[in-house]
Amino acid sequence: MKQKVDQFELKAKLFRGFGDVTRLSILESISEEEKTVTKISEELDQSQSNVSNHLSCLSECGLVKSRKDGKNRFYSIGDKRVVKLLKQGDDILSDIAEGIYSCVNYKK
Amino acid sequence: MKQKVDQFELKAKLFRGFGDVTRLSILESISEEEKTVTKISEELDQSQSNVSNHLSCLSECGLVKSRKDGKNRFYSIGDKRVVKLLKQGDDILSDIAEGIYSCVNYKK
DNA sequence: TCAATATATCATCAATTAATGATATGTTAT
DNA sequence: ATAACATATCATTAATTGATGATATATTGA
Numbered sequence: 469m470k471q472k473v474d475q476f477e478l479k480a481k482l483f484r485g486f487g488d489v490t491r492l493s494i495l496e497s498i499s500e501e502e503k504t505v506t507k508i509s510e511e512l513d514q515s516q517s518n519v520s521n522h523l524s525c526l527s528e529c530g531l532v533k534s535r536k537d538g539k540n541r542f543y544s545i546g547d548k549r550v551v552k553l554l555k556q557g558d559d560i561l562s563d564i565a566e567g568i569y570s571c572v573n574y575k576k
Numbered sequence: 577m578k579q580k581v582d583q584f585e586l587k588a589k590l591f592r593g594f595g596d597v598t599r600l601s602i603l604e605s606i607s608e609e610e611k612t613v614t615k616i617s618e619e620l621d622q623s624q625s626n627v628s629n630h631l632s633c634l635s636e637c638g639l640v641k642s643r644k645d646g647k648n649r650f651y652s653i654g655d656k657r658v659v660k661l662l663k664q665g666d667d668i669l670s671d672i673a674e675g676i677y678s679c680v681n682y683k684k
Numbered sequence: 685t686c687a688a689t690a691t692a693t694c695a696t697c698a699a700t701t702a703a704t705g706a707t708a709t710g711t712t713a714t
Numbered sequence: 715a716t717a718a719c720a721t722a723t724c725a726t727t728a729a730t731t732g733a734t735g736a737t738a739t740a741t742t743g744a
Contacts (some may be wrong), residue, residue: 525679548666560658
């Protein structure tokens with residue numbers, strides 16, 4: 469049972485990667501094409517450091533990968549299954565969006 | 577674009593439902609068979625109020641459903657796709673578990 | 685009715701975490 | 715070499731959120 473809890477801790481941590489608007493937006497933003505930090509921060513209207521922080525977190529976890537090209541570093545999704553998972557989120561959401569929206573326990 | 581951000585906000589909120597050990601454990605615990613609050617709190621060794629709080633949150637969002645039977649209320653997963661999504665989490669995790677584990681930005 | 689059991693609610697506290705701003709590192713072109 | 719650009723790092727702050735404990739509500743059986 470202890471092992472299960474540890475497993476769930478990791479799994480929860482995985483899902484938390486998708487559980488923040490900024491991080492999720494980053495993932496969605498690079499799910500089609502690789503992008504630089506600057507490009508992403510412009511698109512999301514978020515500070516460079518914030519995006520960079522999230523990206524380093526996502527990289528460390530293996531959710532995104534990156535390649536360096538001169539001054540730039542291009543980020544992209546590290547595993548196809550991540551994209552698939554995000555798509556499935558949409559699928560569920562299409563049915564329960566209203567409930568999620570009205571959930572007061574979480575702000576945004 | 578604004579609409580997309582709103583969409584991502586909901587989606588992030590959805591994933592946050594799975595992004596906490598206690599909530600995730602609750603979902604996993606009732607994914608096979610419906611259970612009462614008391615049963616779940618015993619299993620997870622969590623207080624009744626904590627489990628109940630999470631369940632009301634999960635219910636509101638439509639992630640779990642419940643039926644009342646006398647003094648008891650039995651909770652179960654609200655949508656098959658939720659179980660599927662959780663399973664896919666395992667799938668991804670089997671490959672990137674180490675990265676997730678060593679991610680220092682999040683505690684547990 | 686009253687006690688026992690099961691669950692819900694809710695304010696408060698403690699812990700977690702996202703964002704900011706400042707600074708550091710690395711790369712390219714002049 | 716140095717200015718300009720791109721990214722990373724990190725301490726601090728502000729906001730969010732999970733857990734607790736107390737209490738309220740509901741149901742059943744004696």
